Amino acid sequence: MEDGLALHHIGVRFGGLTALEDVSLRVCPGEVVGVIGPNGAGKTTLFNVVCGFVTPQTGSLSLDGRPLRPRPHRLTRLGIARTLQGTGLFAGLTVLENVMAGATHTARAGLLPALLGLPRSDRDERRLREHALTVLDELGIATHAGAAPDTLPFAVRQRVGLARALAARPRLLLLDEPAGGLGAEDVDALADLIRGLPHRAADPCAVLLVEHHMDLVMAVCDRIVVLDFGRVVAAGPPEAVREDPAVVDAYLGATVEAERSEAERRHEQ
């Protein structure tokens, strides 16, 4: 039995442009797997393939060894949840309601009983509310349960987005640039949180992390896949990937170069 998510030889073209070519990767239960690469390397396209926003022209996906054809609205039923860049929270709902919205598919009663206010939906709602509060508590933001998201600092809103995804009790969480817009201290706290996700006592979940932030990826991932021009140029544990000449060339080299130019620019000022 092949547990977890696997991408097999995925290829995506947009007109004449090859966004992904022959990309294979696997995320097993208990793992945090990172996808990094320079701008335009194909990270977002890969994320969109797993979410079902982009259908690859070649290759296939599987979940626990069974063929997977992801559709964005069916992901949570497959045990997959995602966060997107930014927080994407509903402004008209409280923090708690936003998190409950992440788990509505687990409610046994359908929408109609809920609209009619029938007793079974009351029970469902109580269950959802309790679970949402537990997740908010786990993420250290339960005190904000009654707040409107747009009154909260970005780092808290970002956690609410994460809580909403976790409320769906996923076995696999897809994170798209979760460090975007966070300060160094918040990135450290996020790293601790991500590292713990596969080891949660209730609802442990593996993580696929697509991220620019090199320090975060190096700190939390068991394995890293490096893309460049849509191809996998390196894959392995962080310490091996960090040393890989292809990575230094494709990604770290570019970063070091950019940092050096920035330092020189500051020095000249």
Ligand SMILES: Nc1ncnc2c1ncn2[C@@H]1O[C@H](COP(=O)(O)OP(=O)(O)OP(=O)(O)O)[C@@H](O)[C@H]1O
């Ligand atoms: N919908 C689209 N139509 C046409 N080209 C696209 C589309 N989406 C992505 N591309 C192109 O595919 C390539 C890969 O883009 P992608 O956004 O996946 O890279 P990325 O690694 O996420 O980059 P970044 O770090 O800048 O977000 C790029 O050349 C991009 O311009």
